[in-house]
Amino acid sequence: MIEDPFFYMMAVPAVVMIGLSKGGFGGAGAILGVPLLMLAVDPVRAAAILLPILVVMDIAGLYAWRGTYDVKSLAILLPGAVLGIGIGWLLAGTIGENQIRLIVGTIGLVFSLNHYLRRQRSSEGRPANAAKGGFWGAVAGFTSFLAHAGGPPFQMYMLPLRLDPRLYAGTSVIFFAVVNAVKLPPYFFLGQFSAANLATSAVLLPIAPFATLFGAWLVKMVSPHFFYALSYAMVLLVSVKLIFDGVSALLS
Numbered sequence: 001m002i003e004d005p006f007f008y009m010m011a012v013p014a015v016v017m018i019g020l021s022k023g024g025f026g027g028a029g030a031i032l033g034v035p036l037l038m039l040a041v042d043p044v045r046a047a048a049i050l051l052p053i054l055v056v057m058d059i060a061g062l063y064a065w066r067g068t069y070d071v072k073s074l075a076i077l078l079p080g081a082v083l084g085i086g087i088g089w090l091l092a093g094t095i096g097e098n099q100i101r102l103i104v105g106t107i108g109l110v111f112s113l114n115h116y117l118r119r120q121r122s123s124e125g126r127p128a129n130a131a132k133g134g135f136w137g138a139v140a141g142f143t144s145f146l147a148h149a150g151g152p153p154f155q156m157y158m159l160p161l162r163l164d165p166r167l168y169a170g171t172s173v174i175f176f177a178v179v180n181a182v183k184l185p186p187y188f189f190l191g192q193f194s195a196a197n198l199a200t201s202a203v204l205l206p207i208a209p210f211a212t213l214f215g216a217w218l219v220k221m222v223s224p225h226f227f228y229a230l231s232y233a234m235v236l237l238v239s240v241k242l243i244f245d246g247v248s249a250l251l252s
Contacts, residue, residue, distance in 0.1 A: 001199035002049075007040040011200075015053060015207045017234075021151070022057040022173065023064060023215020031108055034147040035238040043100040047147055048192035051183060052201040053208045054148060058177035060209040064216035068170030070163060076133030077140070077157065081150075081179050084141025089186040095146070101246035104147045108239030111152040115232050126160040133157050144179050145186070166220075 002008075014036040037046035095103075136157035144150030154175060158168060187193060 001196055001203065002041070004040065007037070010036045010040045011049075011204055012207065014050075015204050016211045018050070018054070019057055019208055019211020020215035020218065022054075022061045022176070023169075023212045023218070031111060031149050031151050031235055032238060034149060035104055035108060035235075035242055038101060038104070038242060039238070042097050043104070043147060044097070044192065045197060048187060048194075048197045049200050049204075050148055051180065051187055051192075052198065053204055054176075054180045055184070056205060056208045057212045058173065058180055060212040061173035061216070062177055064213055065166075065170035065173045068166055069174050070161075070167055070171045072128050073133070073158065073161065073163075073171050074174060076128060076130050077137035077154070077175055078178055080134040080137025081141035081144075081175070082182055084138035084143075085145045085179065085182050085186065086141075087138070088142045088145030089190075092145070092186075092190055098246045098249040100146060101242045101249075103143070104149050105239045105242030105246060107143060107149050107152055108235045109243065111155075112232050112236040112239060116236075126162070128161065129157075140175075141179060141182075144176070145183055150176065150179060169216075 014033045018033045033050050034043065034046050037049065040046075041049075136153045139156075140150035140153035143153060154172065158171070161168075163171070
């Protein structure tokens with residue numbers, strides 16, 4: 001089990017932010033998990049420690065949002081996501097730690113800049129598109145496998161649909177519950193569920209369901225504007241740090 005205090009200084013806020021996002025309150029928080037842990041441990045270990053916690057959060061989220069989802073979106077996105085997970089599994093041994101830092105940092109940077117720089121968009125939702133959904137589903141599966149960073153690609157497809165916020169939240173919960181369940185066997189066969197990693201996951205695990213259920217309550221009761229602002233700012237800062245670390249290591 002990891003005993004470094006700095007690790008837990010990063011891990012506890014990461015689990016809380018992910019849990020709130022899993023509950024539907026503030027989608028930006030979910031992308032913070034692995035980047036925050038990557039400031040304390042290597043990317044592969046960070047992802048392995050978080051996966052069992054994510055599965056517990058998914059169970060809590062499925063309970064909180066039971067019966068609320070968009071069937072058509074799931075049918076379009078999930079086949080591509082499974083393909084993306086398979087590609088991530090095949091490439092897992094060929095992508096180094098610094099490359100993962102750059103991938104995750106770039107995803108976070110693009111995601112946050114898109115939030116800050118985008119212009120006012122039409123309030124009317126776009127129709128479902130199987131080709132776009134299949135592509136973004138595959139990207140979400142791939143980035144989720146590498147670093148649990150499937151949120152931004154998922155949102156690239158889902159946000160323009162302009163679904164009701166509760167319907168969007170329930171669809172997101174089911175999508176990532178399936179994705180995380182599919183990721184379990186590859187992670188096991190890659191040897192990522194070591195005793196030390198699982199023990200560290202167990203220490204953080206009690207936070208998971210409470211944060212998720214609290215997030216589901218917040219999305220129904222509280223305006224998320226402050227949380228969104230905080231989440232996007234943290235994503236931007238952590239992403240810049242990861243890109244800097246990755247580029248510095250590759251150039252050294």
